[in-house]
Amino acid sequence: MRLIKRVIKLKMSTKGRYGLRAILDLAIRYTGEQIPLNVIAQRQDVSENYLEQVFSILKKSGLVISVKGSQGGYMLAKRPEQITIKMVLQALEGDISLVDSSNTTDLTDVQSFLNTYLWNRIDSEINMIIEATTLEDLVHEYQTMNESDSIIYYI
Amino acid sequence: MRLIKRVIKLKMSTKGRYGLRAILDLAIRYTGEQIPLNVIAQRQDVSENYLEQVFSILKKSGLVISVKGSQGGYMLAKRPEQITIKMVLQALEGDISLVDSSNTTDLTDVQSFLNTYLWNRIDSEINMIIEATTLEDLVHEYQTMNESDSIIYYI
DNA sequence: ATAAAAACTTATCGAAATAGTAGGGATTAG
């Protein structure tokens, strides 16, 4: 009778969260050397098997490359400043948007009004942040945070 | 072995979307008179039975009041300027936050870093919008939009 | 007094998504 419209995403499942943690882990240790997944899984306290599925997606999206075989592992496919948070989240969570772009007809006025004046507005705020932030930005902030943490011990 | 952590919400299910549409519908026709649910359900193209469940929540949250019996219906419990989008969404979707506030221990550094520098930042952007926007604001914008629409026909 | 309208409540349900687990296959360094 009525179209079934499911949840409009801007949720963050473990895929997105684990994946971002893992790829940031790679960025923090960015040396041009591959890192095996079990190391990342341990460091980030995530099931290795599950992380494999996540990295399968990241690889297909061209964000990481893999080296097979013994001593193999994963590394970033690009430099940290070339990978935005948005790229990572889009790969892992799909379309991140509070507006269902597939359904633009047969909306009530209130519905299309809310799309325009509320959901799209929120969407663009979020997009501003995640498009502007690269892995390098996060690495910098992460290192600054850790430095200021250790200063505390020396006071 | 490991804690099961489910999706961190900032998703918008039909509950939140239908509910906001419906309560905005009430705000647009805010007269101090109750409106029966089947009218709202028709106008907003939503299952009446389902909307009943949504309004049950809105009522428990003190956002609408009901008048039972024939000629009964629902109306806003407060004036439109006293109801923010956040109140509505929080009632219907629960805690809207990209950070799992129940779990603050045993986080990896990267995890707590991301909570602080990314997820919380996005959360506050969203909160700024939805806390600052009231139903009255939306009603105003809605009416302005519809006025400018009809001008087009007269050109 | 009765009938209709409406709020209210609860149970049930199928589909989809989630968060894994499990296990085997392919590839490569040493």
Added chain:
DNA sequence: CTAATCCCTACTATTTCGATAAGTTTTTAT
């Protein structure tokens, strides 16, 4: 050769979602 590692697919338990359905209660209108 073998161990390490990527890679792939199938399975599963649980939860959530979006309803539907069917009643019960309350009140107004006639």
